Amino acid sequence: MSRSREDEAGHDRPWSRPGRVRYAVARLAGMVRPDITVYRPEPGAVRVENDRPVVTRDGTVLRVNVYRPPDGAPAPVILVAHPYGKDDLPRFTASGRARLSFRYRVLRQTGPLVLSSLTTWEGPDPVWWVGHGYAVVNCDVRGAGTSDGVGSLLSAQEGEDVHDLIEWAGAQPWSTGAVGMLGVSYLALTQWRAAATRPPSLRAIVPWEGFTHAYQGLARPGGVAENGFLRLWDLGLRKVRQTYSIRRESARRPVIDAWYRSLAPDLSAIEVPVLVCGSFSDNNLHSRGSFAGFEGVSSAERHLYTHRGGKWAVFYDQEARAAQLRFLERHLKGRDVPRLPRVRLEVRDRADHVVEVRHEESWPLERTRWTPGYLTGSGLAAEPPTEPGSLSFDVRRQAVRFGWTAARDTELTGPMALRLYVGLHGADDIDLVVGVEKWSGGRFVAFEGSYGYGRDRVTTGWQNLALRALDAGLSRPFEPVPACLAREPVREGEVVAVDIALGPSSTLFRAGERLRLVVAGRWLSPRNPLTGQFPASYRTRSRGRCTLHWGPDRPARLLLPVVPPTP
Numbered sequence: 001m002s003r004s005r006e007d008e009a010g011h012d013r014p015w016s017r018p019g020r021v022r023y024a025v026a027r028l029a030g031m032v033r034p035d036i037t038v039y040r041p042e043p044g045a046v047r048v049e050n051d052r053p054v055v056t057r058d059g060t061v062l063r064v065n066v067y068r069p070p071d072g073a074p075a076p077v078i079l080v081a082h083p084y085g086k087d088d089l090p091r092f093t094a095s096g097r098a099r100l101s102f103r104y105r106v107l108r109q110t111g112p113l114v115l116s117s118l119t120t121w122e123g124p125d126p127v128w129w130v131g132h133g134y135a136v137v138n139c140d141v142r143g144a145g146t147s148d149g150v151g152s153l154l155s156a157q158e159g160e161d162v163h164d165l166i167e168w169a170g171a172q173p174w175s176t177g178a179v180g181m182l183g184v185s186y187l188a189l190t191q192w193r194a195a196a197t198r199p200p201s202l203r204a205i206v207p208w209e210g211f212t213h214a215y216q217g218l219a220r221p222g223g224v225a226e227n228g229f230l231r232l233w234d235l236g237l238r239k240v241r242q243t244y245s246i247r248r249e250s251a252r253r254p255v256i257d258a259w260y261r262s263l264a265p266d267l268s269a270i271e272v273p274v275l276v277c278g279s280f281s282d283n284n285l286h287s288r289g290s291f292a293g294f295e296g297v298s299s300a301e302r303h304l305y306t307h308r309g310g311k312w313a314v315f316y317d318q319e320a321r322a323a324q325l326r327f328l329e330r331h332l333k334g335r336d337v338p339r340l341p342r343v344r345l346e347v348r349d350r351a352d353h354v355v356e357v358r359h360e361e362s363w364p365l366e367r368t369r370w371t372p373g374y375l376t377g378s379g380l381a382a383e384p385p386t387e388p389g390s391l392s393f394d395v396r397r398q399a400v401r402f403g404w405t406a407a408r409d410t411e412l413t414g415p416m417a418l419r420l421y422v423g424l425h426g427a428d429d430i431d432l433v434v435g436v437e438k439w440s441g442g443r444f445v446a447f448e449g450s451y452g453y454g455r456d457r458v459t460t461g462w463q464n465l466a467l468r469a470l471d472a473g474l475s476r477p478f479e480p481v482p483a484c485l486a487r488e489p490v491r492e493g494e495v496v497a498v499d500i501a502l503g504p505s506s507t508l509f510r511a512g513e514r515l516r517l518v519v520a521g522r523w524l525s526p527r528n529p530l531t532g533q534f535p536a537s538y539r540t541r542s543r544g545r546c547t548l549h550w551g552p553d554r555p556a557r558l559l560l561p562v563v564p565p566t567p
Contacts (some may be wrong), residue, residue: 007379085506108452110310136300170201228537388551395521414561427544
């Protein structure tokens with residue numbers, strides 16, 4: 001590892017990176033006029049049947065909208081199920097302008113989107129898919145929209161309901177009997193749940209970015225309470241009849257318990273072909289769970305589609321749609337089309353530039369060289385320090401940094417893992433937030449992040465210090481998994497080891513560019529919703545000092561996924 005004076009350990013303020021004003025101006029413009037085109041379907045292009053009733057196994061009536069090809073011939077079915085309202089569609093004003101869901105304005109859109117007026121939030125465009133010979137069934141889950149009952153989001157009950165919806169769709173006279181699922185976020189979560197119940201008519205799923213563990217993926221990553229996105233999510237679900245609010249349950253459930261475990265799908269029970277989208281952008285919400293889903297399913301045919309673009313722009317772009325279509329043509333229509341690559345890997349060197357897209361056979365990549373960068377006073381070093389050292393910071397006002405300068409072009413692809421040795425003063429617990437940044441020519445290099453945030457880091461991780469004990473059965477050296485079962489506060493004068501997982505990424509560092517590790521006791525982005533990562537917000541403690549220690553008996557290190565060039 002190459003080092004320079006700029007790599008030396010020191011204090012930092014990562015929430016104050018330059019360029020905030022320009023970013024805020026662009027954010028405001030996007031809120032007022034998002035780059036989205038909504039078109040009306042041509043007359044007669046789609047047969048539409050609204051509010052078709054479906055009776056579940058316990059007698060509850062759910063309702064669906066059906067979109068079919070106009071010729072009436074049986075077609076394979078793409079089914080989506082969610083709580084956002086199947087009838088919450090774009091509307092047109094008297095002047096002909098489309099009125100969109102508030103979500104398209106609150107959450108930054110990264111590129112032009114073209115959708116039909118039949119497209120619900122994060123769902124496939126029925127007009128596009130009907131035009132390619134599919135029927136689309138859009139379902140209100142129990143308690144949502146026009147469906148009856150009271151729902152329990154992410155529950156086994158919801159999985160059974162979607163199972164019944166799949167079997168209903170497979171038995172209709174306008175269906176070929178082959179049903180698949182496709183959709184983003186919650187529309188991916190219902191796929192994990194339903195596929196684990198093994199409905200006979202389900203032939204393939206395409207969970208396009210969807211976490212697989214509600215505690216680690218949504219409510220409390222690393223035991224750190226999320227209280228921003230959950231508030232906005234609650235607002236969007238205010239009309240849904242629910243037995244519980246995940247935000248309120250999270251507030252009173254600081255550790256993993258039976259309730260959290262009941263929300264986790266059994267990935268090993270999933271055997272149908274799977275095309276998983278694993279985004280490097282959505283580290284705050286879906287990324288880790290998507291990669292865990294790809295690794296955890298039992299499917300003989302499973303594929304991973306990675307990217308670092310905007311969530312919605314990528315889902316609807318031509319390349320992603322082509323991959324979705326090719327996969328579903330093979331598994332829903334039985335056509336003899338080539339299999340997708342096992343892993344479609346996208347490598348970037350900044351937010352708006354793709355260095356390479358290539359095919360790989362595994363995740364993480366088998367040829368990865370897991371390379372430690374040891375914390376020292378001179379930055380991140382290739383060898384463990386021979387002398388002890390430490391650096392303290394105020395958890396309210398400061399962070400610390402350690403750097404490394406690339407001596408040659410270096411690709412980092414995979415998750416990262418940080419081991420720290422920590423002492424606290426004036427507190428018995430802290431929420432550690434860590435990030436890996438890229439700097440080039442003395443400037444911070446931004447990447448696409450969760451919720452449309454355009455000034456993100458390469459990767460980020462969180463860990464509540466009192467919940468540092470690892471789950472030995474799930475943890476790997478490059479991917480520590482905290483058990484989050486019981487708190488262990490830190491005593492004054494005690495130094496404890498803590499392992500922190502950082503989400504997956506794929507980034508090229510060119511010769512002379514710098515990697516910077518930042519460690520803080522608070523969220524790394526500004527609080528301002530225009531310049532920060534709105535709506536993300538994580539609990540942080542505002543008192544005390546944290547000291548990071550290193551030395552021969554305390555080998556603090558960042559484990560880097562160095563990928564050698566292909567021969």
